[in-house]
Amino acid sequence: MAKNCASGVLAAAVAYATFGVDRAYADGSSGFSPFSNSSSAASKSPQAAPEPAEPRVHNENPRTTSAGFDPEALERGAKALREINRSSYAKQVFEVMKKQEETRQQELASKAAEFKALKAQAEAEKQKVVYEEQKKLAQQQAQIKSQMARYEDELARKRMQAENEHHRTRNQELVKMQEESAMRQESARRATEEQIQAQRRQTERAKAEIERETIRVRALAEAEGRAHEAKLAEDVNKRMLVERANAEREKWVAAINTTFDHIGGGLRAILTDQNKLIVAVGGVTALAAGVYTTREGARVIWGYVDRILGQPSLIRESSRGKYPWSGLFSRAISTFSGSGNRTSGAGFGDVILHPSLLKRIEQLAKATANTKTHQAPFRNMLFYGPPGTGKTMAARELARKSGLDYALMTGGDVAPLGSQAVTKIHQLFDWAKKSNRGLLLFIDEADAFLCERNKTYMSEAQRSALNALLFRTGDQSKDIVLALATNRPGDLDSAVADRIDEVLEFPLPGEDERFKLVKLYLNKYIAEAGGRKTGLFSHLFKKEQQKIEIKGLNDDIIKEAAEKTEGFSGREIAKLMASVQAAVYGSEDCVLDANLFREVVDYKVAEHQQRKKLAAY
Numbered sequence: 001m002a003k004n005c006a007s008g009v010l011a012a013a014v015a016y017a018t019f020g021v022d023r024a025y026a027d028g029s030s031g032f033s034p035f036s037n038s039s040s041a042a043s044k045s046p047q048a049a050p051e052p053a054e055p056r057v058h059n060e061n062p063r064t065t066s067a068g069f070d071p072e073a074l075e076r077g078a079k080a081l082r083e084i085n086r087s088s089y090a091k092q093v094f095e096v097m098k099k100q101e102e103t104r105q106q107e108l109a110s111k112a113a114e115f116k117a118l119k120a121q122a123e124a125e126k127q128k129v130v131y132e133e134q135k136k137l138a139q140q141q142a143q144i145k146s147q148m149a150r151y152e153d154e155l156a157r158k159r160m161q162a163e164n165e166h167h168r169t170r171n172q173e174l175v176k177m178q179e180e181s182a183m184r185q186e187s188a189r190r191a192t193e194e195q196i197q198a199q200r201r202q203t204e205r206a207k208a209e210i211e212r213e214t215i216r217v218r219a220l221a222e223a224e225g226r227a228h229e230a231k232l233a234e235d236v237n238k239r240m241l242v243e244r245a246n247a248e249r250e251k252w253v254a255a256i257n258t259t260f261d262h263i264g265g266g267l268r269a270i271l272t273d274q275n276k277l278i279v280a281v282g283g284v285t286a287l288a289a290g291v292y293t294t295r296e297g298a299r300v301i302w303g304y305v306d307r308i309l310g311q312p313s314l315i316r317e318s319s320r321g322k323y324p325w326s327g328l329f330s331r332a333i334s335t336f337s338g339s340g341n342r343t344s345g346a347g348f349g350d351v352i353l354h355p356s357l358l359k360r361i362e363q364l365a366k367a368t369a370n371t372k373t374h375q376a377p378f379r380n381m382l383f384y385g386p387p388g389t390g391k392t393m394a395a396r397e398l399a400r401k402s403g404l405d406y407a408l409m410t411g412g413d414v415a416p417l418g419s420q421a422v423t424k425i426h427q428l429f430d431w432a433k434k435s436n437r438g439l440l441l442f443i444d445e446a447d448a449f450l451c452e453r454n455k456t457y458m459s460e461a462q463r464s465a466l467n468a469l470l471f472r473t474g475d476q477s478k479d480i481v482l483a484l485a486t487n488r489p490g491d492l493d494s495a496v497a498d499r500i501d502e503v504l505e506f507p508l509p510g511e512d513e514r515f516k517l518v519k520l521y522l523n524k525y526i527a528e529a530g531g532r533k534t535g536l537f538s539h540l541f542k543k544e545q546q547k548i549e550i551k552g553l554n555d556d557i558i559k560e561a562a563e564k565t566e567g568f569s570g571r572e573i574a575k576l577m578a579s580v581q582a583a584v585y586g587s588e589d590c591v592l593d594a595n596l597f598r599e600v601v602d603y604k605v606a607e608h609q610q611r612k613k614l615a616a617y
């Protein structure tokens with residue numbers, strides 16, 4: 001037994017020697033077990049509680065064999081065993097050691113059980129953790145799934161929104177494109193329409209041009225025919241005249257020869273008789289002196305009479321006649337021919353005006369007539385408006401209606417008179433004052449003469465003439481009514497404007513007036529043309545006008561012409577009708593039908609528009 005123990009201790013000592021002397025010592029002092037095997041030793045190292053280790057003694061120079069084995073530990077083990085063996089308590093030591101070993105074995109077993117329990121617990125905890133993890137994972141997965149679902153839902157919604165937006169944009173684009181296309185179509189349609197209109201206008205213009213050309217050619221042909229006819233007649237007349245002249249010449253030559261024979265006889269007698277010669281020379285001289293004196297005397301006397309009784313040279317037209325006696329002959333003729341009383345007639349002659357303007361002029365005429373009867377001062381008037389609207393005509397009629405004489409002068413005639421102008425103005429007023437009835441002095445184009453005095457281009461003579469007129473019209477007159485007509489009332493001198501009591505505007509005729517004007521001049525120039533003898537001896541001197549036949553020209557056509565002639569003045573309408581007359585005379589059959597009338601009206605309207613365009617440049 002001791003031997004066994006010793007061999008065991010030896011083995012332990014060897015083992016200790018193998019693992020190190022320091023450890024063997026340490027373990028021996030604190031319960032080192034020589035019986036523990038390598039496995040227990042191996043298991044002990046991680047499980048054993050860490051005991052405070054003594055500082056290990058390092059053998060810096062271990063003794064080794066050539067195989068690398070250090071026997072020192074073995075030696076020390078053997079030494080320790082020997083010491084134990086020698087001790088009397090060796091057996092107890094072994095017993096204690098054995099017990100210690102068993103206790104340790106038990107501790108190890110309990111520790112193993114504990115470890116097992118711990119392991120089981122760890123396993124359970126692990127399971128629990130796994131479960132928890134799985135649960136969490138499941139939750140997370142569920143959460144992710146729901147998030148995914150929400151996200152997908154949102155994505156779907158967004159996609160739908162985007163799709164809707166896209167559709168809306170596309171629809172808008174489509175609508176825009178449709179609108180653009182409609183606009184393009186509309187503009188194309190308009191352009192086409194304009195083109196068509198332009199072409200139509202061009203065609204109409206060309207047509208009008210052709211028609212105008214046709215009328216012109218027709219008129220030319222007509223004129224040529226007439227000229228040819230006239231030429232033939234002229235040739236015949238010329239031949240007749242030549243023959244007559246030849247006969248006359250021969251007659252005169254014979255008479256002259258006879259006369260010269262007589263004169264020659266007389267002269268011979270005078271030259272041969274000295275007394276007769278003296279009487280003849282004296283007689284011829286006295287005759288020449290007498291003729292000269294009479295001629296010059298008559299001229300001086302006539303100048304004097306003219307100055308005293310004659311009409312001033314500034315007057316262009318007057319109801320009084322050039323001399324006081326010149327009216328006698330014409331009055332006798334008018335009485336003889338039955339062409340009425342000067343103030344007779346209920347209407348306002350041939351003047352066509354807007355009813356309100358006409359009424360005002362009639363009232364003025366009546367007031368002027370009453371003014372004359374009551375010896376009250378006359379009222380001066382200003383007529384203004386576009387050219388050719390009947391201002392002169394109305395003034396003439398106003399004078400006629402009010403029973404006054406009238407005299408017409410033009411403002412443009414004053415400037416050329418130069419320094420003579422002042423004298424002429426005074427002469428004019430002196431002459432006007434002599435009228436027993438009172439005189440309406442109508443100054444046409446008044447702005448040419450009575451314009452603002454401080455205008456730089458106004459000559460000194462003109463200014464003096466204006467001052468003379470202002471002087472003569474300074475007071476209200478009982479003999480003279482001053483009626484001024486102008487297209488530019490704003491140009492009148494303020495002093496002239498101050499002398500005006502009544503201002504009347506003559507606008508362009510309206511549609512109703514145009515209708516009446518067309519009718520009036522249709523009557524005057526067409527219906528009454530031909531066969532009308534105006535003067536007492538007119539049938540002796542005037543070539544008779546050809547009569548015009550009117551076919552199918554009713555009020556509707558005249559109304560149509562009145563509509564077309566918007567913007568025409570009275571003068572333009574009168575001229576239009578004169579053109580109609582010329583076109584009729586240019587035609588072969590001298591017939592006015594609706595077509596010809598419309599042709600001329602259209603042509604004149606186009607001409608009017610052209611003139612307006614030119615004026616606008």
Ligand SMILES: Nc1ncnc2c1ncn2[C@@H]1O[C@H](COP(=O)(O)OP(=O)(O)OP(=O)(O)O)[C@@H](O)[C@H]1O
Pocket residue numbers: 350351352353386387388389390391392393394444445485486487506517569570571572574
């Ligand atoms: N209201 C009208 N009624 C009838 N004929 C008219 C009228 N207006 C103009 N006329 C015609 O035009 C011609 C010119 O008219 P008138 O001389 O009266 O015009 P005005 O206004 O005095 O023109 P201007 O300012 O150019 O002198 C007349 O001879 C007449 O043929």
